[in-house]
Amino acid sequence: MTYEKIVEIVAMVFRLEVDHVKRLSRDEPLSRIGLDSINCMEIVVNIEEEFSIVFNDEELLLDNLNTLDKLIHMVEQKTGEHTLI
Numbered sequence: 001m002t003y004e005k006i007v008e009i010v011a012m013v014f015r016l017e018v019d020h021v022k023r024l025s026r027d028e029p030l031s032r033i034g035l036d037s038i039n040c041m042e043i044v045v046n047i048e049e050e051f052s053i054v055f056n057d058e059e060l061l062l063d064n065l066n067t068l069d070k071l072i073h074m075v076e077q078k079t080g081e082h083t084l085i
Contacts, residue, residue: 026069053078
């Protein structure tokens, strides 16, 4: 499931427990747990590898990728999958 994998990736990048990330609202800015441009790129690289997708340069704006919902939506657009949660 897209949500689960993205939560795992975010948790890994921030070295947090998965449950800690799951407690975040899906539309809560990830800056609350320390998101910056460097760890955002780390998240993007891991998402690209996990889902076999490629982000275009114009998509790589922090404002486009700063919540779990935005990350999920971006992956779903690229993979054609949709999350029910």
